[in-house]
Amino acid sequence: MQKSKTRFWLFLAPALIAFALIVLIPTIMGFWYAFTDWNGISERANFVGVRNFVTIFQDQTFLHAFGFTALFALCAVVLVNVVGFALALLVTQAFPGATALRGIFFMPNLIGGLLLGFTWQFIFTSIFTAIGKATGMHFLIGWLSNPQTGFWGLVILTVWQLSGYMMIIYIAQIQQIQESVKEAARIDGAGAGSMLVHITMPLMMPAFTIGLFMTISNSFKMFDQNLALTAGGPYRATEMLALNIYNSAFAENHLGIAQAKAIIFLIVVAAIGITQLTLTKRKEVEM
Amino acid sequence: MENTQTVKTGMHRKNVTKKVVFVIVGILLGLLFLFPIVILLLNSFKNQRGIFMNVLGFPDAKTFTPNNYPQAFKFLDYTTSFMNSLVITIVSTALILLVSSMAAWVLVRYKTKASSVIFLLFAAAMLIPFQCVMLPLMSVGSALHMINRVGLVIMYVGFGTSMSIIMFHGFIKNVPEELEEAATIDGCNSIQLFFIIVVPLLKTIMITVAILNVMWIWNDYLLPSLVINKAGWQTLPLKTYLFFGQFSKRWDLASAGLMLCIIPIVVFYLACQKYIVKGVTDGAIK
Known part of the structure; x- marks a missing residue:
């Protein structure tokens, strides 16, 4: 059948124009700006070579934010996925209320990062302090004014927000494991424990790959929660990468430097994404 | 026994x-x-x-x-901010659905070099974090007079196309082409073919893509904070942020304000839980 070229371009045009204008052209411009002294005020941006990149690798706030974000991603990845998988195992059992629980565990995910950040700010500053005072557990007091507990505050918020999301992904996978496989293992005398380790977990691998990388990627890109919970405080100690870039641009007006940081950020995030794609593709073939 | x-x-x-x-x-x-x-x-x-x-x-x-509650309602300028959020979310999502399904349809049905290169471009853009585009986008935006609500909607369409086209593409691939061929022989033109024959087949994926976009746009803070600069235009997340700046130590008002923002989300969730869970699962596995 003959299909007209006009139709192809006509139907593609609206999406392609919006995409080019909003994503493609700014991305290309961004690579140029990263090598200039652009400050957003003067008309011209002058080419400065790799100066911005040299500057950012001497910028203690950036290096700290990088390390902080990586460490955060590591902790979040482990906790979110362990909790998410445990929740999925629990709610796929047959007991009254299992469906309602699914709904509850997933709910935090729909609430925006800003609202979550402010809500947990209340929990850490008011509720934790009150519990700490009432029970004599003084370590619960002043969480967000201390870099270490501020870090764990962000981790707790993230676990609360994302583990329900991972649960949904893991439930979908658990339900795909065929009853016949489980039945065969049961006949062979597998108990609940060895069933989990030898049957369920290996068959869960594709979902684990997705879950792990989604959490890493989300952790690296986190902004709203960071802004609303700690705003990077105290003294930029809990500032993550995205917020560091934002502050470079809007608090310090170093747009060229912020853009150079954003390029490094792009490379890291894209590398994570590409690794995920390759791994999931390979897994699919094996299945 | x-x-x-x-x-x-x-x-x-x-x-x-x-x-x-x-x-x-x-x-x-x-x-x-x-x-x-x-x-x-x-x-x-x-x-x-x-x-x-x-x-x-x-x-x-x-x-x-x-x-x-009445005080927080007043300080949040709730009716205005809520309506701003609602209109921006609905209009952006509707446009994303329209342009992405159109694009995905021809990208699937035309097996040309241009088609696969363009699809790859949309897919690759999923890897670009927002912070990377944010600053140059503001230059483009001010040059084209897009620092307003209409501009914001266009930006959401630009950002939304990638994920939505990938999802539509995956779905349309499995829709047999015979029906479209028959309709063409019967004399349907391109517009009729798409809106009368193809769109009705896309209902389930439309719901999924709509939900993913609504969840993202409704809660988005950073983009509107850069694009919206007039008091009457603010969305709910923007107003919430400003409200917190004003009342950071007033948890009586702040907690009521937060509840006013959380309640519509919970209501939406309870009303469409089935679709939301399905949408999220499909979206993640893509």
Whole structure:
């Protein structure tokens, strides 16, 4: 059948124009700006070579934010996925209320990062302090004014927000494991424990790959929660990468430097994404 | 005979104990997950003194007040911000659905070099984090007079196309082409073919893509904070942020304000839970 070229371009045009204008052209411009002294005020941006990149690798706030974000991603990845998988195992059992629980565990995910950040700010500053005072557990007091507990505050918020999301992904996978496989293992005398380790977990691998990388990627890109919970405080100690870039641009007006940081950020995030794609593709073939 | 009976009741008892344990663990975990929202709700009905003296308890006769809500409502300029958010979310999502499904359809049906290169471009853009585009986009935006609500919607369409086209593409691939061929022979033109024949087949994926976009656009803070600069244009997340700057130590008002923002999301969730869960699962596995 003959299909007209006009139709192809006509139907593609609206999406392609919006995409080019909003994503493609700014991305290309961004690579140029990263090598200039652009400050957003003067008309011209002058080419400065790799100066911005040299500057950012001497910028203690950036290096700290990088390390902080990586460490955060590591902790979040482990906790979110362990909790998410445990929740999925629990709610796929047959007991009254299992469906309602699914709904509850997933709910935090729909609430925006800003609202979550402010809500947990209340929990850490008011509720934790009150519990700490009432029970004599003084370590619960002043969480967000201390870099270490501020870090764990962000981790707790993230676990609360994302583990329900991972649960949904893991439930979908658990339900795909065929009853016949489980039945065969049961006949062979597998108990609940060895069933989990030898049957369920290996068959869960594709979902684990997705879950792990989604959490890493989300952790690296986190902004709203960071802004609303700690705003990077105290003294930029809990500032993550995205917020560091934002502050470079809007608090310090170093747009060229912020853009150079954003390029490094792009490379890291894209590398994570590409690794995920390759791994999931390979897994699919094996299945 | 008696022997099997004992085994059976034994098994039965074991199952009941298991169920009871699950229910107890479930209730405890459920409470833990609900705790932040519930404690926020309780405190939104206390006066300042009540929050200061007894933040953990229920509001009592001395500390109960419903007045935080009307005040927070006023400070958030709730009706205006809510409507701004609603209109921006709905218009952006509708446009994303329209342009992405159109694009995805031709990208699937035309097996040309240009088609696969363009699809790859859309897919690759999924890897670009927002912070990377943000600053140059503001230059483009001000050059094209897009620092306003219309500009914001266009930006959402630009950002939304990638993920939406990938999802539509995956779905349309599995829709057989025969129906379209028959309709073409019957004399349908391109527009009729797409809107009369193809669109009705895309209903399920439309819902999924719509939900993913609504969740993202409704809650988005950063992009509107850069694009919206007039008081009457602010969306709910923007207004919430400003409200917190003003009332950071006033948890009586702040908790009511947060509840006012959380409630519509919970209502939306309860109304479309089935679709949301399906949308999220499909979106993640893509």
